[in-house]
Amino acid sequence: xxxxxxxxxxxxxxxxxxxxxxxxxxxxxxxxxxxxxxxxxxxxxxxxxxxxxxxxxxxxxxxxxxxxxxxxxxxxxxxxxxxxxxxxxxxxxxxxxxxxxxxxxxxxxxxxxxxxxxxxxxxxxxxxxxxxxxxxxxxxxxxxxxxxxxxxxxxxxxxxxxxxxxxxxxxxxxxxxxxxxxxxxxxxxxxxxxxxxxxxxxxxxxxxxxxxxxxxxxxxxxxxxxxxxxxxxxxxxxxxxxxxxxxxxxxxxxxxxxxxxxxxxxxxxxxxxxxxxxxxxxxxxxxxxxxxxxxxxxxxxxxxxxxxxxxxxxxxxxxxxxxxxxxxxxxxxxxxxxxxxxxxxxxxxxxxxxxxxxxxxxxxxxxxxxxxxxxxxxxxxxxxxxxxxxxxxxxxxxxxxxxxxxxxxxxxxxxxxxxxxxxxxxxxxxxxxxxxxxxx
Ligand code: ASP
Numbered sequence: 475x476x477x478x479x480x481x482x483x484x485x486x487x488x489x490x491x492x493x494x495x496x497x498x499x500x501x502x503x504x505x506x507x508x509x510x511x512x513x514x515x516x517x518x519x520x521x522x523x524x525x526x527x528x529x530x531x532x533x534x535x536x537x538x539x540x541x542x543x544x545x546x547x548x549x550x551x552x553x554x555x556x557x558x559x560x561x562x563x564x565x566x567x568x569x570x571x572x573x574x575x576x577x578x579x580x581x582x583x584x585x586x587x588x589x590x591x592x593x594x595x596x597x598x599x600x601x602x603x604x605x606x607x608x609x610x611x612x613x614x615x616x617x618x619x620x621x622x623x624x625x626x627x628x629x630x631x632x633x634x635x636x637x638x639x640x641x642x643x644x645x646x647x648x649x650x651x652x653x654x655x656x657x658x659x660x661x662x663x664x665x666x667x668x669x670x671x672x673x674x675x676x677x678x679x680x681x682x683x684x685x686x687x688x689x690x691x692x693x694x695x696x697x698x699x700x701x702x703x704x705x706x707x708x709x710x711x712x713x714x715x716x717x718x719x720x721x722x723x724x725x726x727x728x729x730x731x732x733x734x735x736x737x738x739x740x741x742x743x744x745x746x747x748x749x750x751x752x753x754x755x756x757x758x759x760x761x762x763x764x765x766x767x768x769x770x771x772x773x774x775x776x777x778x779x780x781x782x783x784x785x786x787x788x789x790x791x792x793x794x795x796x797x798x799x800x801x802x803x804x805x806x807x808x809x810x811x812x813x814x815x816x817x818x819x820x821x822x823x824x825x826x827x828x829x830x831x832x833x834x835x836x837x838x839x840x841x842x843x844x845x846x847x848x849x850x851x852x853x854x855x856x857x858x859x860x861x862x863x864x865x866x867x868x869x870x871x872x873x874x875x876x877x878x879x880x881x882x883x884x885x886x887x888x889x890x891x892x893x894x895x896x897x898x899x900x901x902x903x904x905x906x907x908x909x910x911x912x913x914x
Contacts, residue, residue, distance in 0.1 A: 511660040632670060644659075713848075877893065
């Protein structure tokens with residue numbers, strides 16, 4: 475039985491955190507492959523090593539002196555090494571990075587060194603082999619992750635190592651350079667490694683005890699979600715909930731490996747299980763609530779629009795021409811409502827509106843901004859009558875006006891639109907009616 479364990483930056487921010495990590499790894503002999511991030515923040519005002527490295531690159535590439543952030547990086551690692559009492563030096567690795575910065579600074583290479591150096595320390599501390607991610611993780615010519623090449627080479631390499639540390643966040647590009655994933659990408663590496671060795675679980679260790687049912691900045695001490703399906707997680711993260719890199723679920727999802735989100739600072743907590751399917755019911759009808767602010771609705775009215783088969787296509791085309799994705803499309807008998815995010819719409823607003831006028835000659839065209847969308851997500855909603863009415867009751871009791879409602883055919887979520895100023899109150903009242911008010 476093989477488990478892949480990935481530790482985030484806050485789990486590896488200093489020597490004390492490294493000790494907790496080692497204890498976690500050693501407490502279960504199936505935790506054989508370890509994927510570290512770079513050292514994260516030790517306190518609120520601290521700077522992540524990856525950010526320091528990006529700063530080194532920015533300075534070096536514009537010919538400026540990069541020694542201040544570079545020394546800060548070296549100090550962070552040296553402190554960890556000393557704190558762990560290791561007889562080990564990163565001097566050669568530091569020299570190589572400095573050399574690169576001085577002579578031919580490369581952005582992805584520089585940023586990736588955060589994970590690379592942490593991986594070297596971790597492998598020394600645990601006594602595990604070190605596998606350089608640049609030798610086993612590949613990107614294709616278009617810059618996308620090359621799953622088939624990686625899988626073949628990585629699974630073969632892993633089979634030669636009983637225990638190994640594989641740094642997160644980077645791999646090798648088509649033209650033989652170091653290339654990183656987007657920020658937070660060590661989560662993706664962990665998932666790739668888990669898929670390649672067909673792990674029984676991908677454990678993602680962070681600084682919270684799992685995914686919460688709602689944003690803790692809005693709802694005080696929300697409940698931890700024990701079990702969630704990949705699909706539910708997609709819905710919640712698309713609408714703003716975040717615990718992992720969005721792309722991290724795909725490699726493991728493809729081969730049916732569950733993800734377990736765990737807390738390095740509270741290893742006894744069971745955390746959240748993210749799975750393909752589950753017969754486990756959650757204690758509540760809903761799994762979670764998330765939301766985003768600042769959407770616009772564009773309401774297009776025209777009598778008998780239904781008799782024009784090309785009406786929808788023409789409207790959609792106006793947004794497509796500006797490369798704007800539609801968040802929601804709602805239809806009434808003589809109206810069509812398009813919901814888009816303000817950030818993308820407003821700068822092209824007049825052009826899009828006049829294009830719609832020209833293409834479909836509406837009787838009226840109304841635009842409203844300042845709308846928040848709230849997704850109430852739950853696999854349990856399908857089998858439970860009255861979920862929608864409960865949401866509406868919660869909002870009505872709080873005197874919040876609903877601007878739109880959208881329930882997907884899968885009945886996995888119900889989306890409601892409210893005004894931005896009602897956003898937080900709406901989330902709290904929905905949470906309250908399902909969780910605090912004793913929904914079982
Ligand atoms: N260290 C990288 C970042 O800060 C990648 C990661 O932590 O997953 O984005």
